[in-house]
Amino acid sequence: MTTSPRNPSALVVDLYELTMMQAYHLTGIDGWATFDLFVRRLPAGRDFLLVAGLATVLERIEELRFTASDLEYLESLGQFRHDFLDCLEHLRFSGKVAAMPEGTVAFAGEPILRVTAPIIEAQLLETVIMNLIHLQTLIASKAARVVLAADGRGLVDFGLRRTHGTESGLYGARASWIAGFDATSNVEAGKHFGIPVTGTMAHSYVQALADEKEAFRTFVEAFPETVLVVDTYDTLRGVKRVIALAEELGDSFKVRAIRLDSGDLEDLSASARELLDAAGLEKVRIFASGNLDEHGVQRLVRSGAPIDAFGIGTRLGTSEDAPNLDIVYKLAQLDDRPLLKLSTDKATLPGVKQVWREEDGNGVAAKDTVGLAGEDLPGRPLLVPVMEGGRRLAGADESIDAVRERSAGELRRLPPAMRRLETDIEPYPVSVSRKLRALRDELSSKA
């Protein structure tokens, strides 16, 4: 299944990538470069990342082509040479990629993806790789927190209406599913990724009918096993109208749930549950939505509110508390020459690297080490080859369900304080191997 229904153009680049490429071309710099993708620092209130977006990126890399109209546009800018544009016309990615598989937990400072290719190709991919891994990792990492907070209750992605564009809604649905959500309201995401879609009615349907009871009655005729939104005028009056309809319909009443979308969800869910149970409608479940994130869900779950499932929208879809990650794509090696950058607060680690994770006796993640790829360090190496010669390796073509399963396992292996979303906990220990430190110090002193 294709992950990128929109296939954006090879011009999804920052202009400086193309000018640098022409300068490499002219200067005869054509060695193989290794670039690392990593998150420098985690946002406040976040302790881990859930990596996502790799399948999308690999597909884009394979498809990468400059069209005739792209080249015409570049020519019109008046700064590119014909020999360089000819080179772009025939450019295909021929390099290799190693990456943490989607659904892996990662921490700050760890390479999550590594490109090794002729420098002109590796440079071209900078922006598109950053952009797509950033988006899905951002949303998957937020969604994972919601999943932990929900503690087994149902979760539906409602983000599409306020995500940053429709592509963000599509990949946000994918990322939430990977993290453990149960469904999405986004129909395009359902079609493209096979994610279950759910959704029944909004307030507008209730408004459009003569009155609320008529709205419920007609909607149930159209969709007997539906979910009725009860807060258009007054939540508990809405619940009573559902009960009245149940009495009227008798055995043919099959409504699955009511949805609360405003007000104090803790109080209202308790009162609604009481009303429903008193009417013998124990089977009718309660679904809640409205400005929820992991904190709201955790508060409701811990209070014992009788809510069976949550719809999570804007705060997840825009990762409201942390709308971006400090993700970067940095040159680490050219041919045999390890490289670094020393800019204030933006220094990098040189060389071709690997990340090893050690787990404790219970399988809980205990300690990561970033070292040089050839080292023999304790733990499980997290970066695995996913592309060679510009083509995805067979093992890299995972189903989204396999990724979701990996993610569930990784979340189970998080340190318990992280699983409880505790605040102000010690950062997870990520160290740099002795060899890598020595290499960095040696290169720093020479720069």
Add this chain to the structure above:
Amino acid sequence: MTTSPRNPSALVVDLYELTMMQAYHLTGIDGWATFDLFVRRLPAGRDFLLVAGLATVLERIEELRFTASDLEYLESLGQFRHDFLDCLEHLRFSGKVAAMPEGTVAFAGEPILRVTAPIIEAQLLETVIMNLIHLQTLIASKAARVVLAADGRGLVDFGLRRTHGTESGLYGARASWIAGFDATSNVEAGKHFGIPVTGTMAHSYVQALADEKEAFRTFVEAFPETVLVVDTYDTLRGVKRVIALAEELGDSFKVRAIRLDSGDLEDLSASARELLDAAGLEKVRIFASGNLDEHGVQRLVRSGAPIDAFGIGTRLGTSEDAPNLDIVYKLAQLDDRPLLKLSTDKATLPGVKQVWREEDGNGVAAKDTVGLAGEDLPGRPLLVPVMEGGRRLAGADESIDAVRERSAGELRRLPPAMRRLETDIEPYPVSVSRKLRALRDELSSKA
């Protein structure tokens, strides 16, 4: 020029729109509905919106089609009837749209767009209209603040690498240009919207060459009038290497600027300016980037830092301080029947509405009134017809440059405290007309 190179599918909907449509279809609810798009509350620290995204939305509405594979997918969900799917197959938007033109300043509670169409069509558009106007209005509103802070200095959008997807980068570039930015690094946005693109080199180019001086020399050979990034190892040492290159090249040295991308930009720009001036390089300008937003820019401009232009990236591209707007799309009328919703904190205004803006003697926006469309109220009406019979009206097809000019005029007419980005100022006065208040009260009492 097309504004949507990616043409997403008609399935960019929340499932509940389709289920409601089927229920309307079955129930015979086929009247003409009016839906309003508006922002309920402004985010903390924001005092106005700059409306954008209309051209994109109108184009999508015109192009809206369910493909055979869309219909096949919907059928596979097992809840849609064949007669309804047949209706979708032939569905084209036949209604009308009125909207504030792009580049208009708007405030909370004001309809910025109004759809009037057969309810099944108007309901279908809910998510796609919200999503696209939300994104561009969010970014244009943030970019406008950066433009005000920069007070005439150059501004370049650097957002693409960390926007939420590549579509968000594309429309973010469009929105920033509308708000008054001078260029973007996003090549796709340059191609599709004709926005000037800029960009020269990153740290990776400096790292890839044998040393920084060699990097500058070769880059200047490839692009004589370039901008050199000087902070790869040590900013002021980088500046001195630029000066050494200028001395070596003499008259053939044509470098336009240096770029500072890390460290204390106020101090470093002052020191760099001194070094450059002392070397007779007064013409070499200073460009600064790195974690900037309107606050950083305003601080640097007010401190007198000798910075000529700014690159603004992630904090703009993700609207970091306010990554979403409380935008909604609400049913306000069905045929002749004005409608409202009373949900806690989410109540709406009924009827087909208009917004009037009164300006003071200096042309500064002074007061807005939301009233019923037929009323005769003082001021300039802000909502204008842009689509009828499902087709854009001739006047609605504006060039992006015309929109940018309108935006500049609107920003000039903002109250001075807003132009200065003062905090904790009185909200702009938006009142509800007496007739509209009376209608709301009457309907509330009946609900």
